[in-house]
């Protein structure tokens with residue numbers, strides 16, 4: 374449904390000097406988000422920042438979600454959000470039209486009509502402190518962690534604390550099986566669940582994580598010496614080749630093992646940090662917003678059928694391995 378926006382949403386604040394108290398303007402919220410997730414740290418190909426919205430409009434309610442999809446827009450409008458913050462860009466490539474004849478244009482129209490702005494924090498949120506990678510590492514209680522691919526350190530005396538992914542250690546060693554079960558518990562439920570490549574009884578202690586698609590970082594994972602790598606969107610050939618190589622180079626243990634979760638699930642834990650940090654930083658100047666983290670599952674996969682059990686009588690299809698897992 375489309376909730377009628379609060380009529381005062383259309384009214385700019387009467388006195389810009391009073392911006393500090395009460396509800397902030399969108400412009401102030403954008404400055405705050407840009408402080409938390411510096412746009413200059415986004416990848417060159419990325420498209421982050423304010424997508425739609427009037428900087429002078431007041432912001433009372435902020436909805437945070439991974440994906441700018443129709444159902445999320447429905448949720449934002451039904452709740453009366455003045456701002457939707459998403460991790461993924463609605464527009465990653467330049468467009469020449471936002472006519473409502475395309476699904477992206479239609480979404481922009483609906484948000485603007487409902488008085489809801491749209492802001493994106495993508496690879497800048499991945500890399501930041503308390504960003505996507507830190508939130509995923511925290512969900513697994515990884516200790517002594519450092520960026521998997523660090524950004525340059527702020528000074529020669531300081532260690533880099535931002536960058537792509539994180540690598541750290543579990544409080545105590547566990548099995549790959551128990552680790553994967555833990556991942557399944559702490560991330561939001563999805564149809565896919567958690568996939569594993571490796572010996573379930575093997576010991577794991579050091580862990581690398583990358584929220585979102587992480588198969589381009591296998592070299593960094595190998596160099597880090599991590600026992601297991603948690604990421605998303607892993608495909609047949611990269612996984613097959615990494616596992617073959619691990620058996621040859623990774624010693625008897627055959628590390629790193631792989632744990633694959635849906636892209637959405639690996640990035641979702643960050644939304645809570647973003648909500649908390651936005652409220653905290655705005656509060657320093659006396660500004661207040663109400664936040665909500667969307668719990669809609671925006672993983673696009675909607676069903677999963679386990680393979681049929683082996684039927685010894687059947688003579689169609691390739692032979693199945695009937696060994697018990």
Ligand SMILES: [Zn+2]
Nearest residue numbers: 585586636640
């Ligand atoms: Zn992503």
